[in-house]
Amino acid sequence: xxxxIKITLFAGIIFTLFFLSGCSSEKKGDQVKQVKLNYSxxxxxxxxxxxxxxxxxxxxxxxxxxxxxxxxxKFGFTGKPVADILRKIKGNEKYSSLFNNLGQALxxxxxxxxxxxxxxxxxxxxxxxxxxxxxxxxxxKKEFILKGNSHxxxxxVWLVKNNDRLEILTTSNGDNPVTIGLVPVLGIDLWEHSxxxxxxxxxxxxxxxxxxxxxxxxxxxxxxLK
Ligand code: MN
Numbered sequence: 539x540x541x542x543i544k545i546t547l548f549a550g551i552i553f554t555l556f557f558l559s560g561c562s563s564e565k566k567g568d569q570v571k572q573v574k575l576n577y578s579x580x581x582x583x584x585x586x587x588x589x590x591x592x593x594x595x596x597x598x599x600x601x602x603x604x605x606x607x608x609x610x611x612k613f614g615f616t617g618k619p620v621a622d623i624l625r626k627i628k629g630n631e632k633y634s635s636l637f638n639n640l641g642q643a644l645x646x647x648x649x650x651x652x653x654x655x656x657x658x659x660x661x662x663x664x665x666x667x668x669x670x671x672x673x674x675x676x677x678x679k680k681e682f683i684l685k686g687n688s689h690x691x692x693x694x695v696w697l698v699k700n701n702d703r704l705e706i707l708t709t710s711n712g713d714n715p716v717t718i719g720l721v722p723v724l725g726i727d728l729w730e731h732s733x734x735x736x737x738x739x740x741x742x743x744x745x746x747x748x749x750x751x752x753x754x755x756x757x758x759x760x761x762x763l764k
Pocket of ligand 1: 594598599646727729731732
């Protein structure tokens with residue numbers, strides 16, 4: 539074999555190995571994916587602007603997902619269910635960056651599913667469960683708005699399922715109710731990036747508009763009643 543053929547073969551093998559390793563790491567990196575947005579970015583107007591939805595989905599949420607995939611691989615959690623990872627690493631300083639980013643990836647998956655244009659009020663079994671848990675749909679709305687509005691600093695307000703009842707609670711930063719064994723049914727983002735462009739510091743107006751006009755009760759029922 540002459541020298542040029544040898545060099546060409548060698549380069550070919552190196553290129554192939556490089557290409558394969560690139561493919562496999564890209565595949566691993568896809569473990570956490572952005573949930574598909576089931577509406578156009580302007581569909582939540584006038585309550586949440588197209589610009590807010592676009593920045594929130596395409597920049598903030600995307601970054602949490604990308605970072606999660608990098609850190610899942612770095613810490614060797616590839617293939618493990620997201621809720622299991624979060625429960626396992628909660629409170630461990632070594633994994634705080636993964637906990638925050640992966641929590642936020644899951645939270646935003648739930649958030650973008652929790653909103654829907656032209657929302658209809660809850661009905662049937664879903665409404666019965668709300669009535670049983672809070673007394674009435676109006677009482678639910680009042681408590682949900684109040685708790686979201688009064689949560690200090692960044693975080694989330696959740697409707698969760700605890701056995702056969704619904705409860706409202708808030709979490710800070712990127713935490714998610716799955717870490718304490720509860721099922722998140724609806725989740726609303728309280729970070730300023732989710733409302734500041736539209737409402738400035740008026741979180742109560744954002745909470746009121748979202749609660750009264752955008753909550754996706756079909757999604758809630760699909761989580762709750764299965
Ligand atoms: Mn957010």
